[in-house]
Amino acid sequence: MTAKNEIFFKKLFEETHGKAFNFLKALSKDENVAREVVQTSFIKIWKNIEKFKNHPNPQALVYTTVKNVFLDEMRKQNRLNAVLTSIEENEHLNHTIADTGEDSSIAGETFTEVHRAIRKLPERLQRIYTLYQFEELTPLEIADTLQLSITTIRTNIETAKLFLRKELRKYRN
Incomplete structure (x- = not known):
């Protein structure tokens, strides 16, 4: 990672992190979820920093990334909840698990x-x-x-x- 990339990332982080966190906190109504999703998002941004540097509006791309990571996380959570509900509703599965x-x-x-x-x-x-x-x-x-x-x-x-x-x-x- 070049020094220019680090400077760009730091500036982008400082400009967008607070707003992204507040957006997710309002959306999820859970500070921990917001914190985790923002962290995951910025790791993804760091890994793809060249894409952000070359984008005409990197701040908008940050918010799109944060939104998409949040939606992916909610989809994963919904799949997990569906599996757990299915297990609870099907006694034969409970019996198999605790056999x-x-x-x-x-x-x-x-x-x-x-x-x-x-x-x-x-x-x-x-x-x-x-x-x-x-x-x-x-x-x-x-x-x-x-x-x-x-x-x-x-x-x-x-x-x-x-x-x-x-x-x-x-x-x-």
């Missing part, structure tokens, strides 16, 4: 096998699949981050999924 040690050892074994299968992927596919599946980045965000085409990212995700389906076939019901 005997034998069942939990099978679940642990499956978890281990999933991670083992992921580690068998070539490094590039591992990275792309991990960003997609666990970091919940969109193919477009991954393409931006890795400086690859969106077609390449989508192809790599599908290749990884196909490989993992084959690798994990014995763990399916």
Whole structure:
């Protein structure tokens, strides 16, 4: 990172951080959520500082980034809430989760096998699949981050999924 980039980032941060935080605090009605989303947003901005430096209105791009990170976070939270609600509503799932040690050892074994299968992927596919599946980045965000085409990212995700389906076939019901 060059000194010019650091100076630009510091100035951009000072100009926009307070307003971004207040905007998110009002939107989320939760100071902790606002703080976390602003922090995540500025990390993303730091990683893409050249894009902001070359933008005609970097302050507007900051607010767009903050808004998008907030929306992504809310989508993740909604997915998590949906899963938890589904578990609570389906007693058979509760029974399965809290079942005997034998069942939990099978679940642990499956978890281990999933991670083992992921580690068998070539490094590039591992990275792309991990960003997609666990970091919940969109193919477009991954393409931006890795400086690859969106077609390449989508192809790599599908290749990884196909490989993992084959690798994990014995763990399916």
